[in-house]
Amino acid sequence: MNKIIELKNVTKSFDGQVVLDNINLYIYDNEFLTLLGPSGCGKTTTLRIIAGFETADEGDVIFMGENINAVPPHKRNVNTVFQRYALFPHLNVFENVAFPLREKRVPKAEIESRVTEMLHLVALTGFEKRSVTSLSGGQQQRVAIARALVNNPKVLLLDEPLAALDLKLRKDMQQELKKIQKATGITFIFVTHDQEEALSMSDTVVVMSEGRIQQIGTPVDIYNEPKNAFVADFIGESNILDGVMLDDRKVSFAGHVFDCVDTGFGKRTPVDVVVRPEDVDIVPEAKGMLRGVVTAVTFLGVYYEIIVDIKGFKWMIQTTDFVDVDEHIGLSIEPDAIHIMAKSEYSGMFGDYSSFSMEMDEIGELEEEQLEELGELVDPDEPAEAPAAESETDA
Amino acid sequence: MKMKPLSKVYTALVLLFLFAPILILLVFSFNQSKSLSVFSGFTLYWYRELFRDAETLKAVRNTLLLAVSSSLLATAMGTAAAVGIHRLRSKYLRAALDTVTNIPMINPDIITGISLMLMFVFVGRLFGAATSLNFATMLIAHITFSLPYVILQVLPKLQQMDKALPEAAMDLGCTPLRAFWKVEIPEILPGVLTGLIMAFTLSLDDFVISYFTAGNGFQTLPIRIYNMTKKTVTPKMYALATIIFFVILALLLISNLSDDDTDRKLKAAREKRKAKRAAAG
Amino acid sequence: MKNPNAVRRRSTRIERFCLGPYSAWAVLFIVVPLLFVAYYAFTDNSFHFTTANITRFFTATSSVTDETGAAREVHTYLLIFGRSLKLAVISTVLCLLMGYPAAYIIARAPARTQKIMITLIMIPMWMNFLIRTYAWMTILQDTGILNSFLSALHLRRVHIIGTESAVVIGMVYDYFPYMILPIYSVMAKMDLKLLEAARDLGCNGFGVLRRVIWPLSLPGVISGVTMVLIPSISTFYISQKLGNGKFYLIGDAIEGQYVANNLHFAAAIAFILMVILLAAMAFMQRGANKKAMA
Numbered sequence: 001m002n003k004i005i006e007l008k009n010v011t012k013s014f015d016g017q018v019v020l021d022n023i024n025l026y027i028y029d030n031e032f033l034t035l036l037g038p039s040g041c042g043k044t045t046t047l048r049i050i051a052g053f054e055t056a057d058e059g060d061v062i063f064m065g066e067n068i069n070a071v072p073p074h075k076r077n078v079n080t081v082f083q084r085y086a087l088f089p090h091l092n093v094f095e096n097v098a099f100p101l102r103e104k105r106v107p108k109a110e111i112e113s114r115v116t117e118m119l120h121l122v123a124l125t126g127f128e129k130r131s132v133t134s135l136s137g138g139q140q141q142r143v144a145i146a147r148a149l150v151n152n153p154k155v156l157l158l159d160e161p162l163a164a165l166d167l168k169l170r171k172d173m174q175q176e177l178k179k180i181q182k183a184t185g186i187t188f189i190f191v192t193h194d195q196e197e198a199l200s201m202s203d204t205v206v207v208m209s210e211g212r213i214q215q216i217g218t219p220v221d222i223y224n225e226p227k228n229a230f231v232a233d234f235i236g237e238s239n240i241l242d243g244v245m246l247d248d249r250k251v252s253f254a255g256h257v258f259d260c261v262d263t264g265f266g267k268r269t270p271v272d273v274v275v276r277p278e279d280v281d282i283v284p285e286a287k288g289m290l291r292g293v294v295t296a297v298t299f300l301g302v303y304y305e306i307i308v309d310i311k312g313f314k315w316m317i318q319t320t321d322f323v324d325v326d327e328h329i330g331l332s333i334e335p336d337a338i339h340i341m342a343k344s345e346y347s348g349m350f351g352d353y354s355s356f357s358m359e360m361d362e363i364g365e366l367e368e369e370q371l372e373e374l375g376e377l378v379d380p381d382e383p384a385e386a387p388a389a390e391s392e393t394d395a
Numbered sequence: 396m397k398m399k400p401l402s403k404v405y406t407a408l409v410l411l412f413l414f415a416p417i418l419i420l421l422v423f424s425f426n427q428s429k430s431l432s433v434f435s436g437f438t439l440y441w442y443r444e445l446f447r448d449a450e451t452l453k454a455v456r457n458t459l460l461l462a463v464s465s466s467l468l469a470t471a472m473g474t475a476a477a478v479g480i481h482r483l484r485s486k487y488l489r490a491a492l493d494t495v496t497n498i499p500m501i502n503p504d505i506i507t508g509i510s511l512m513l514m515f516v517f518v519g520r521l522f523g524a525a526t527s528l529n530f531a532t533m534l535i536a537h538i539t540f541s542l543p544y545v546i547l548q549v550l551p552k553l554q555q556m557d558k559a560l561p562e563a564a565m566d567l568g569c570t571p572l573r574a575f576w577k578v579e580i581p582e583i584l585p586g587v588l589t590g591l592i593m594a595f596t597l598s599l600d601d602f603v604i605s606y607f608t609a610g611n612g613f614q615t616l617p618i619r620i621y622n623m624t625k626k627t628v629t630p631k632m633y634a635l636a637t638i639i640f641f642v643i644l645a646l647l648l649i650s651n652l653s654d655d656d657t658d659r660k661l662k663a664a665r666e667k668r669k670a671k672r673a674a675a676g
Numbered sequence: 677m678k679n680p681n682a683v684r685r686r687s688t689r690i691e692r693f694c695l696g697p698y699s700a701w702a703v704l705f706i707v708v709p710l711l712f713v714a715y716y717a718f719t720d721n722s723f724h725f726t727t728a729n730i731t732r733f734f735t736a737t738s739s740v741t742d743e744t745g746a747a748r749e750v751h752t753y754l755l756i757f758g759r760s761l762k763l764a765v766i767s768t769v770l771c772l773l774m775g776y777p778a779a780y781i782i783a784r785a786p787a788r789t790q791k792i793m794i795t796l797i798m799i800p801m802w803m804n805f806l807i808r809t810y811a812w813m814t815i816l817q818d819t820g821i822l823n824s825f826l827s828a829l830h831l832r833r834v835h836i837i838g839t840e841s842a843v844v845i846g847m848v849y850d851y852f853p854y855m856i857l858p859i860y861s862v863m864a865k866m867d868l869k870l871l872e873a874a875r876d877l878g879c880n881g882f883g884v885l886r887r888v889i890w891p892l893s894l895p896g897v898i899s900g901v902t903m904v905l906i907p908s909i910s911t912f913y914i915s916q917k918l919g920n921g922k923f924y925l926i927g928d929a930i931e932g933q934y935v936a937n938n939l940h941f942a943a944a945i946a947f948i949l950m951v952i953l954l955a956a957m958a959f960m961q962r963g964a965n966k967k968a969m970a
Contacts, residue, residue, distance in 0.1 A: 053562055073565040074574075080566045086559035090581040099577075100567035151567065402781040406793065409778045413800050416811035416849070419821055423814070433824070472697050479695030492695075495702045498710070501902070501957065502950065503910035505927050509946045510709035513716050513939060539705045542698070571690065600804055603912075607934065620806045624917070636807045643802045647795055 002029040003062075004154060004187055005050060010059035012045055019045050021211040023059070027155070027189060028204075032181050034190045036198040037208035038234070043191045046208075047157050050189065051080050064154070078155040079148035084164060085140045087132040093119070093143055094128035100151045118146040121180065138169045145180065155187045162197065174201055195235050199223065207231050209346075228341055232274045233350035239280075239315045240350055243273035243340070251340060254310055256289050258333060262340040272341040277305070277318040279337030288330015294323050307353050314353040417640060424633035441634040451635065454619035458599055461530070461615060465537035466594035472538070473545025473594075474587050478579070480546070481553040496543045504540075508607030511536050515608065528610035536608040537598045544597060545590035552586035553579070713950065716943030729944035753929060753945070760926040763840060764909035767847035768855075771904045772897065774848070775855035779896075780889070782856075783863035794860065801853040806913060809846050813917050816842050838920035846914040854903040862896030863889075898960065910949065 005027040012020040020042045027033050035043035048054040049061060052073035061068050068076060079100075087096050097118055101111045119125050122142035127135070132143060141161060148156055158177075162170045178201050181188045192198055198205050199219040207214045207222060207230075215227040226232035229240050243253030248263040253273045265271060285291050292310035306323060308315045308331065315331070323329055427436035445451060483489045499507055515532045560582065564574035580587075602617035609618055623632050720726045738752045782793045800808060815821050816837045823833045836842045866889070874888045912927030924932075926949055933942035 051562075051566060053565075072570070073562070074568045074570055078566075080563070082559040082563055084557060084559065086557055086563035088560065088563075088578055088581075099564070103568040103573070147567065402785075405777060406781055409774065410796060412849070413797065413852070416808065416815055417800060417803065419815060420807070420811050472701065475694040476698030479691050479693075479698065482691050483695070492699070492702070495706055498706050501906070501953075503906050503927075503953070505910045505912060505930055506713070506946050506950050507709075509930060509934065509942060510713045511705065512934075513712040513943055514705075514709045516939065517712060535705055539701070542701070575690075596802060600802065602804065602806055617804050617806060620804060620810075621913070624806060624810050632807075632810070636803070636811070639803060639807065640799075643799060647799065647802075 003027070004029045004064055005189075006060075006062040007046070007049075008060045008062065010046075010049060010056045010061065012042075012049065012054065012057050019211050020049075020056070023211075023213060025206065025213065025216070027187060029154075029187055030185055031203045032178070032188045032190065032201060033204045033206065034192060034198040034202040035206050035208060036192060036195060036234075037214075038193055040210075041208040042211040043193075043208050044159055047080075047159055047189060047191050050155070051078060051157050052076050077153055078157055079151055079153040080157040080159065081141075081144045081148050081161045083159045083161065085144040085161075087140055087143055087147070089131075089133050091132070092128070093124065093130050093132055093135070096132055096143055097147045097150050099147060104151075114150055115146075118150045121149070121183070122146045122176075137165050138173065141165065141173060145177075149180070149184065149186070153186060155189060156181075158188060158190045160191055160193070162192070162194075170197070177201065199235070207234060209234075225339065226274060226341065228344035228346050229272050229274075229348070229350045230344070230346040232272075232339075232341065233346075237277045237316055237318075238350075239275045239277065239353070241273045241275070241313065242348070243271050245269040245271050245340060249335070251338065254290055254313065258289065258338055259335040260338040260340060261336050262338075265340060265342070270343055272343060272347050274339040274341060275315075275333060275337060276339075277316045278303075279333065280315070280317045280319075281332045281334075282317065282319050282321055282323060283330045283332045285328045285330040288332060290331040290333075292329065292331065294325050294327045294329060297323065297325055316353045417636075420633045420636045421640065424630055424637045426630060429630060441630045442638075444629070444631045445634045445638075448631065450614070451616075451619055451623075454614045454616045457613060458616040461533060461537060462595050462598035465534055465541060465598045466591055468534075469538045469541035469594045470545050470587060470591040473542045473590060474549050474583070476542070477546045477549035477553060477583075478575075481550060496546055499540045500543045504601075504603035505607075507540060508536070508604040511539065511604070512607040528608055530610075530613050532608050532610070533605060533613060533615075536604050537601065540601070540604055541594035541597050544593045545587075548590035548593065549583055549586040552583040556582045710950075713943050713947050716940050717947035718944075719940060721940060729941050730948070732941065733944055733948055753926075756924050756929050757926050757949075759923060760909050763843055763847065763923075763925070764905055767844050767851065767908045768901055768905045770844070770848050771852050771855040772901065775852060775900065776859060776893075776897070779856050779859035779863055779893075782860055783866070790864065794857070797853050797856055800849075805850050808850055809914050809917050812842070812846050812849060813837065816845070816918065837918065838922055840919070840923055842918040843915050843923055843925075846918040847908040847911065850911075850914065851904040851908055854907075855900040858899040858903065859893055859896040862893050866892055902957070902960075906953065909953075 003026045005025075007023050007025040010020055010023040011018070019040075023042075023046060025046075035046055037043050045054060049056050052068075052071060055069065063071075063076070063078075088099065091099065094115055097115045098111050101114060106114070115128075116125070119128065122145055124139065124142050124146065127139070127143075132140060135143065144161070161177075162173050165173060174197060177188070177190075190198075190201065199222070202219055204216065205219055205222050206216050209230050215222060215231045217225070222231065223235055226235060226238075232238040232240055241253045243251050245251050245262075245265040245268070246257065247267055248265075249260055251258050251260050251262070251271070251273060290310050292308040292315070294306055295309050295314065296307040298305045303318045303320050304322060306317050306319060308317055308329065310331070317331070422434065424441055425437050425439070426434050427438045427440070480489060480492055483492070511532070512528070515528055519528075556579065560578050561571075561574045564578040565571060569577060600617065601615075602621060605615050605618055606621065609615065614622075620632070620635070717729055718725055718727065720728065733753045734751070736752045737749050739747045739749050741747050782790055785793065813820075817823075818833070818835060818837060820837070822836070826833055836845075870888055870892070871884055874884045879887060909925075910927045911925060912931040915921070915923050915925045915928055926945065930942050930945050930949075933939075933945065
């Protein structure tokens with residue numbers, strides 16, 4: 001596979017605040033790559049630097065082997081699908097899609113056939129004369145994709161293109177985007193804060209936080225082998241515990257020595273241990289490797305989500321067996337369900353469910369601005385994560 | 396929501412207050428005698444008189460010439476200024492420009508007029524000109540007091556515009572300048588047109604600033620009216636007022652009717668679509 | 677390697693191209709003329725520095741005869757200024773009292789009625805204020821329509837023309853639309869749900885007006901008051917026509933000095949007027965800000 005875009009040591013700050021800190025990234029021809037991270041992590045800035053709307057303070061952007069640092073947006077062979085579509089309201093559907101072709105002075109007949117083809121690709125045949133403002137969100141989204149693709153770019157940049165759509169439509173568009181990417185063979189760089197979206201669509205996921213790349217890998221790798229506590233927490237649910245690697249395949253955490261499958265950490269090395277909630281088996285208390293008390297049970301349709309207090313650390317466990325609150329249960333964990341990570345700056349910040357509630361989870365998914373508005377509602381003395389961090393570092 | 400009877404009565408009284416004086420002028424412009432209180436018979440005499448009044452006709456031509464040229468220039472410069480202000484990054488420069496832009500709008504007309512006149516007279520004396528006030532000084536004055544209104548119409552359109560639009564145009568192959576012409580200009584065009592119309596009407600209507608900056612040779616319609624009302628007035632004045640009233644009425648009706656027309660067309664299109672969908676389902 | 681900031685440099689060039697002409701124009705024809713007002717105000721006919729013009733405004737006296745026929749020494753320009761202020765404030769208050777309910781009624785009317793009403797209110801505004809003022813002169817004259825109407829009804833004729841009331845009527849009529857329009861535009865945007873919420877929370881009709889509608893419409897009121905007060909305090913035609921020249925206002929004083937070619941004293945009066953208005957506006961702005969903060 002060919003590298004189509006390389007970012008080398010890209011650094012960018014706004015008003016003295018570093019938003020990208022030494023980013024190094026290869027993007028291969030034909031792949032569907034997702035930049036994933038919470039808002040403010042630098043994913044959109046990365047995209048805008050590739051598109052040419054921002055210039056990096058330091059570092060190089062290489063496009064097909066050529067440095068394009070100084071190439072303005074209109075001369076780059078990449079196109080963007082904007083977050084709120086940015087369709088031109090004074091032009092109809094056809095003219096929006098034809099816009100880049102007219103700019104290139106493509107012959108009329110060719111414009112006609114290429115636009116028609118594109119509208120067919122995004123299932124909007126028959127909408128040519130419609131005003132873009134009269135379209136639904138999903139239809140506008142399709143016009144934006146058609147417009148960005150009509151120029152046959154080498155790379156398509158998508159800036160949270162599905163964020164404004166409702167859940168059902170979003171799922172459909174995910175499928176469709178994946179299909180379009182396969183059909184056209186164009187490299188897609190997709191920005192999202194939705195981990196499920198990232199896992200289900202991408203060939204490669206780049207997890208970012210605070211202007212730095214945390215991990216690059218396939219969705220399966222990222223989920224099963226998170227590199228640090230941030231990635232483990234951001235992708236799916238995880239119980240993250242302080243542990244000590246006693247030897248290869250032997251790890252001690254939560255007051256018990258477990259068999260595991262990881263090697264190469266050395267002897268008596270402090271590590272972070274990740275156990276996914278669905279990988280824990282509930283057994284009678286006497287047979288459990290760990291023993292604890294159920295403190296909360298939530299029915300979620302397919303399974304129950306229960307919180308178990310084990311020596312003061314709250315575990316989240318997903319199970320199809322019903323247990324009751326205050327029940328004493330035992331837990332059993334298979335060696336391959338235990339994932340060991342080296343200590344990082346994120347150690348101790350995530351992975352305890354002691355202050356967990358569904359509501360807090362939802363708030364966590366809101367945009368930052370909305371969070372500020374909600375600021376008054378959340379009790380400032382009881383932040384969701386800080387006490388957990390303290391209790392863990394103390395332990 | 397229906398209006399309550401009391402509200403209806405009150406609005407009627409307000410409208411009576413606003414329109415009674417104009418209606419009286421209108422009626423007495425057709426009066427045979429010069430009396431302003433007794434209507435003694437219908438005549439078009441005063442209208443004929445008016446159209447024979449060369450000075451008034453010349454003032455009308457002057458007014459139109461001034462209004463057209465000042466509004467076009469003010470719109471061009473004001474639109475460019477709005478674009479520049481919108482892109483300005485420096486907060487201080489922006490605040491300074493905003494303040495200066497506001498001055499002609501807050502300052503009483505008489506002070507704007509006096510201040511421009513003093514400068515023109517002073518500069519004229521420097522160059523030894525006998526009369527320094529002429530068409531050019533009036534044009535400058537009219538552009539100056541129209542500019543803030545143009546800027547105020549265009550700036551909000553720029554601010555409302557999705558910032559991604561010009562970026563999208565560049566992304567699709569436009570140079571920054573082409574992106575401006577092809578995307579930003581169509582977006583702000585309604586604001587530019589409103590600004591142009593405002594500048595035009597402000598110029599047509601202005602008396603105070605014109606009064607101080609007009610030379611002896613150049614008389615606009617409001618100054619002509621002022622000179623007419625200085626002496627004893629003939630109903631010729633009323634004829635002029637009546638004509639002005641109907642011109643304004645016609646302009647407003649045309650602009651409103653064309654609005655209604657687009658409304659109606661949209662509604663019709665929507666209904667057609669609905670009917671089609673119903674037939675298909 | 678440092679990146680050349682090509683995009684940034686290009687946009688600065690466009691900025692300069694767009695802003696250049698206007699900035700130059702604004703300095704040359706807005707700022708500099710105001711400096712000329714100050715320059716003329718503080719110089720004599722041979723452009724030597726003097727404070728005589730300013731002093732004259734505060735100290736010049738003249739004798740007037742009051743209703744009883746007794747002669748009295750008064751400070752000419754202070755009297756004129758006081759009168760301008762008084763008539764302008766009365767007119768502004770009347771405009772507000774008349775305009776506020778009207779704006780409220782229009783803002784609550786069906787959309788189509790709103791549009792028609794606003795157009796109707798704008799028509800007189802588009803007519804030249806000289807004509808509007810002149811129309812009132814024909815109405816209020818002793819032999820005018822009003823009096824022939826009154827005598828037809830066998831009522832007592834009234835003498836209005838040449839009184840302060842006539843001047844106030846002229847001001848209210850001329851500037852009334854400037855009060856309605858800004859208040860209307862704020863009220864039309866007001867969220868009806870807020871009024872319902874206030875009702876829901878126990879406000880009665882007057883409570884809703886006092887505690888919700890009025891504070892929310894305040895920006896419109898402030899802009900309406902400024903738009904009426906400033907032209908009526910500085911007007912110079914209305915008083916000449918409707919006051920029969922007996923009630924000289926500050927605008928008439930400036931115009932009179934201009935006509936008499938006393939440019940330096942005209943500038944001095946304009947300068948003082950400007951300073952007072954600026955101070956008043958800064959005061960009002962601060963008041964509004966404080967209210968917004970509270």
